[in-house]
Amino acid sequence: MDVVTLSRLQFAITALYHFLFVPLTLGLVMLLAIMESVWVMTGRPIWKEMTKFWGALFGINFAMGVATGITMEFQFGTNWAYYAHYVGDVFGAPLAIEGIVAFFLEATFVGLFFFGWDRLSRLQHLMCTWLLALGTSLSAMWILIANGWMQFPVGARFNVDTMRMEVANFADVIFNPVAQDKFVHTISAGYVTGSMFVLAVSAWFLLKGRHIEIAKRSMTVALSFGLASALSVVVLGDDSGYTAGQNQKMKIAAIEAMWHTEVPPADFTVFGIPDMKNQVTHFEIKLPWLLGLIATRSLDTEVPGIVDLEKKNIQRIRDGLIAYDALDKLRHDRDNSKLLNQFKTHQDNLGYALLLKRYRPDVVKASDVEIEKAAADTVPNVPLLFWSFRFMVGIGFFFIALFGTGFYLASRRRLRNATWFQKVALWSLPLPWVALELGWVVAECGRQPWTIDGVLPTFLSVSSISVGQVWTTLIGFIVFYSALLVVDVVLLLKYIRLGPAPISMKEEAA
Amino acid sequence: MFDYEILRLIWWAILGVLLMGFAITDGFDMGAMFLMPLIGRSDAERRIIINTVGPVWEGNQVWLILGGGAIFAAWPYLYAVAFSGFYLAMFVVLCSLILRPVGFKFRSKMPGSSWRTIWDWCLFIGGTVPPVIFGVAFGNALQGVPFVFDETLRMTYQGTLFGLLNPFALLCGAISLGMFVAQGASWLAVKIEGVVERRARMASVISIIVVLVLFAIGGFWAAQGIEGYRFISVVNPNGPSNPMLKEVTRMAGVWMDNYGRLPASMLVPALAFLGGAMALMGVAVRKPLMSFIGTSLLQIGVIGTAGVSMFPFLLPSSADPNASLTVWDASSSRNTLITMTIVTVVFLPVVLVYTSWVYYVLRGKVTTELVKQNDNSY
Numbered sequence: 006m007d008v009v010t011l012s013r014l015q016f017a018i019t020a021l022y023h024f025l026f027v028p029l030t031l032g033l034v035m036l037l038a039i040m041e042s043v044w045v046m047t048g049r050p051i052w053k054e055m056t057k058f059w060g061a062l063f064g065i066n067f068a069m070g071v072a073t074g075i076t077m078e079f080q081f082g083t084n085w086a087y088y089a090h091y092v093g094d095v096f097g098a099p100l101a102i103e104g105i106v107a108f109f110l111e112a113t114f115v116g117l118f119f120f121g122w123d124r125l126s127r128l129q130h131l132m133c134t135w136l137l138a139l140g141t142s143l144s145a146m147w148i149l150i151a152n153g154w155m156q157f158p159v160g161a162r163f164n165v166d167t168m169r170m171e172v173a174n175f176a177d178v179i180f181n182p183v184a185q186d187k188f189v190h191t192i193s194a195g196y197v198t199g200s201m202f203v204l205a206v207s208a209w210f211l212l213k214g215r216h217i218e219i220a221k222r223s224m225t226v227a228l229s230f231g232l233a234s235a236l237s238v239v240v241l242g243d244d245s246g247y248t249a250g251q252n253q254k255m256k257i258a259a260i261e262a263m264w265h266t267e268v269p270p271a272d273f274t275v276f277g278i279p280d281m282k283n284q285v286t287h288f289e290i291k292l293p294w295l296l297g298l299i300a301t302r303s304l305d306t307e308v309p310g311i312v313d314l315e316k317k318n319i320q321r322i323r324d325g326l327i328a329y330d331a332l333d334k335l336r337h338d339r340d341n342s343k344l345l346n347q348f349k350t351h352q353d354n355l356g357y358a359l360l361l362k363r364y365r366p367d368v369v370k371a372s373d374v375e376i377e378k379a380a381a382d383t384v385p386n387v388p389l390l391f392w393s394f395r396f397m398v399g400i401g402f403f404f405i406a407l408f409g410t411g412f413y414l415a416s417r418r419r420l421r422n423a424t425w426f427q428k429v430a431l432w433s434l435p436l437p438w439v440a441l442e443l444g445w446v447v448a449e450c451g452r453q454p455w456t457i458d459g460v461l462p463t464f465l466s467v468s469s470i471s472v473g474q475v476w477t478t479l480i481g482f483i484v485f486y487s488a489l490l491v492v493d494v495v496l497l498l499k500y501i502r503l504g505p506a507p508i509s510m511k512e513e514a515a
Numbered sequence: 516m517f518d519y520e521i522l523r524l525i526w527w528a529i530l531g532v533l534l535m536g537f538a539i540t541d542g543f544d545m546g547a548m549f550l551m552p553l554i555g556r557s558d559a560e561r562r563i564i565i566n567t568v569g570p571v572w573e574g575n576q577v578w579l580i581l582g583g584g585a586i587f588a589a590w591p592y593l594y595a596v597a598f599s600g601f602y603l604a605m606f607v608v609l610c611s612l613i614l615r616p617v618g619f620k621f622r623s624k625m626p627g628s629s630w631r632t633i634w635d636w637c638l639f640i641g642g643t644v645p646p647v648i649f650g651v652a653f654g655n656a657l658q659g660v661p662f663v664f665d666e667t668l669r670m671t672y673q674g675t676l677f678g679l680l681n682p683f684a685l686l687c688g689a690i691s692l693g694m695f696v697a698q699g700a701s702w703l704a705v706k707i708e709g710v711v712e713r714r715a716r717m718a719s720v721i722s723i724i725v726v727l728v729l730f731a732i733g734g735f736w737a738a739q740g741i742e743g744y745r746f747i748s749v750v751n752p753n754g755p756s757n758p759m760l761k762e763v764t765r766m767a768g769v770w771m772d773n774y775g776r777l778p779a780s781m782l783v784p785a786l787a788f789l790g791g792a793m794a795l796m797g798v799a800v801r802k803p804l805m806s807f808i809g810t811s812l813l814q815i816g817v818i819g820t821a822g823v824s825m826f827p828f829l830l831p832s833s834a835d836p837n838a839s840l841t842v843w844d845a846s847s848s849r850n851t852l853i854t855m856t857i858v859t860v861v862f863l864p865v866v867l868v869y870t871s872w873v874y875y876v877l878r879g880k881v882t883t884e885l886v887k888q889n890d891n892s893y
Contacts, residue, residue: 057890060891061891064620064891065620065621065624067620068616068617068619068620068621069616069617071573071576071616072612072613072615072616072617073613074580075580075609075612075613076609076613078580078583078584078587079583079598079605079609081587081594081598082583082587082594082595082597082598082599082605083598083599083602083605083606084599086595086596086598086599086670087595087669087670089587089591089594089595089598089599090591090592090595090668090669090670093587093588093591093594093595093847094588094591094847094848094851095851096587097584097587097588097589097591097594097847097851098588098847098851098854098855100584100587100588101581101584101585101587101588101589101855101858102584102588102855102858103584104577104580104581104584104585105581105584105858105859105862105863105866106858106862108577108580108581109574109577109581109866109870110866110869112573112574112576112577113571113573113574113577113866113869113870113873114869114873115573116569116570116571116572116573116574116873116877117570117873117876117877119570119889119891120569120570120877120889120891120892121570121876121877122889122891123888123889124876124877125876136869164755164848166755166756166757167668167755167756167757167848168667168668168757169591169668171847171848171850171851172848172850172851172854173850175850175851175854336666468595468599468602468670469599469669469670469671469672470599470602470672474602474603477603477606478602478603478606481606481610485610485613489613489617492617492621493617496621496624496625499624499625500624506890
């Protein structure tokens with residue numbers, strides 16, 4: 006394998022691993038804040054017991070999230086140095102702002118959450134918990150602003166003197182519609198994960214007949230919060246679909262395995278076997294109109310198909326070559342205003358010309374065959390996206406049903422005896438993680454062959470490092486991370502088995 | 516005010532402030548973890564040491580994370596060259612940093628003594644390896660590292676991991692470890708009482724003297740033997756961020772140029788010695804807080820000295836001195852620097868306010884009773 010493949014593999018593994026912990030942090034901290042608020046408002050000690058119990062589990066998970074997050078920040082520099090140079094001016098800012106605005110907040114107050122119980126008044130401690138929750142949510146927002154820009158690079162332009170993308174309008178980067186949709190969709194998914202975790206563990210307590218009072222109350226909180234979040238994941242996911250339909254047309258077409266542009270409104274393929282080679286989908290089962298409605302919210306707007314987009318990309322490559330040629334000449338003739346105008350007219354497609362670098366260094370001499378090959382590269386892995394998306398959405402709808410049912414049972418006070426529901430809840434525990442990781446696969450594999458959509462191809466983004474170096478770190482991460490995961494799960498299980506510690510009499514009296 | 520030149524200077528200063536913030540705060544976490552297996556003889560003593568930093572180390576580490584983010588946002592060339600050039604060294608730093616959160620959180624969650632001993636050594640690694648490697652990195656930066664750019668500004672690094680381990684760089688690694696240990700020792704003297712406090716005071720005296728001696732040796736070495744870098748073409752501080760537009764030469768002793776040009780800048784290395792002396796005096800008169808302020812000034816003095824000596828160079832290239840990264844040609848765009856300056860000016864004071872409040876809430880000595888009382892203790 007080459008440096009590009011290995012670096013992608015390493016990024017995928019470390020990012021997916023990091024995201025085992027992040028969503029649980031995002032969700033659990035909200036539930037902690039809610040439980041503690043109930044304690045402060047009602048003064049009933051059982052709610053403090055609950056906060057402390059779920060807080061201990063939160064802490065173990067939080068440590069893993071922090072530990073694996075550092076890798077993510079460093080990796081853009083270690084493995085993706087040309088990316089760091091090419092877009093650091095835009096992409097670095099939200100990461101740095103995340104540090105100063107969000108991560109400081111959550112990392113500082115997480116200490117008081119655990120060590121401040123005896124040193125703070127109830128209200129002060131509650132404030133720390135809410136600031137911790139605020140910090141985690143803000144942190145997710147800034148990271149997703151950075152990620153959203155990779156999907157839809159607004160507010161930036163290429164600078165000829167520095168050979169990189171630079172910020173033209175920072176407000177556009179922050180209020181990027183893709184970023185905003187991703188943020189609310191992802192954070193709701195995190196809330197579902199936290200709710201699912203609390204629900205499943207509480208269900209286990211009920212099944213074992215332990216800690217009934219705490220389990221019942223925890224379940225009620227998780228069910229209400231989870232139902233609201235599960236609904237919002239799907240609704241906001243639909244919003245993401247609409248935004249992607251406008252800005253990342255190839256991604257939408259690939260998710261749908263829609264090879265040819267259809268007469269609007271396009272159908273939604275529920276099932277099918279996409280065939281990349283022959284550019285067809287076998288055994289299709291379609292729902293009429295649905296895709297057109299999701300992607301365009303209208304009955305008469307076209308959703309372009311893969312084959313047509315690929316053809317259009319041939320044009321974009323040819324256009325980009327004009328910009329590339331001008332840029333090349335500008336390096337030796339910087340003050341030539343004719344060349345500069347030529348570059349500016351065609352610079353939007355510069356990234357498409359860079360796709361040819363895979364086939365030859367002097368891209369302006371590319372043949373028609375090479376241009377067609379480069380255009381074919383712009384099609385992401387269709388079957389992977391098609392299936393990842395369908396499983397993710399399926400799980401999303403399952404959550405609405407699960408939390409809805411639980412909510413109904415709870416409101417009829419039948420939760421305690423519904424062992425069938427408790428079993429379903431327990432065995433559903435892994436599902437949020439499956440859906441989340443598939444979601445990232447859809448988002449990031451759907452972005453290929455680009456690191457920055459339409460701007461910088463993935464294969465150009467890597468560092469000038471050796472295959473041996475990346476193998477060393479890749480194997481190192483796999484071994485190290487696997488060991489940590491074992492320890493993490495062992496500890497979580499131990500603390501779940503131990504269950505909540507009863508608050509001592511002294512504390513209750515005070 | 517928002518002149519490109521001024522903005523670049525501001526971000527050079529902010530980078531320094533972040534590194535100093537890291538050394539002062541996370542420096543004592545790391546130094547304390549270096550000392551933990553050495554001066555904590557029993558599990559109870561070790562838990563006290565760990566719990567002095569337990570509630571605050573996470574916030575302290577953000578100085579490092581923010582430092583990385585600020586380099587990415589404000590000095591993208593530096594981020595790209597340093598992180599990919601020092602590839603394997605960065606991996607080692609990462610792994611040792613990852614050991615810290617899990618070490619703190621997991622260590623006392625199981626009672627077994629071998630379980631705890633393993634995590635003690637993980638925490639020791641997490642407190643020892645990063646300062647050594649950061650110091651070695653600074654030592655190499657002072658000598659220049661072998662990287663070149665092609666015409667699309669893609670960087671190629673020509674050195675190896677073992678090339679980083681030259682004598683001067685190792686000296687800098689030792690200085691860096693020593694000053695973090697001094698910081699950790701003076702922190703422990705503030706937060707602990709009794710026999711461990713006495714051992715911490717001893718560690719603090721030894722580490723401060725070692726650091727000051729090594730720092731003086733490093734100063735003479737840099738003045739006499741080490742080749743510094745100097746512009747030989749006119750540089751436009753408002754020019755585009757492209758490191759390939761200037762000419763640079765390399766010769767021994769030029770890292771002293773700035774002290775000749777601006778004699779007042781000699782106060783920066785002097786601060787390291789003053790801070791060290793103040794810390795030693797604090798030990799002598801039993802004022803641990805005075806010691807802690809002294810070692811904090813020591814961190815500022817040493818890091819500041821590296822910055823002032825090299826200014827305006829950030830990371831010179833030994834393979835192609837003309838490609839060296841400097842304050843004037845390795846920054847982000849003016850737009851990005853303006854945005855980042857506003858965010859920093861607004862939020863850094865807020866961070867300092869709530870961080871101070873947290874330290875205030877957690878004030879006082881950490882004792883065995885306190886550790887046992889809280890079931891969340893590490």
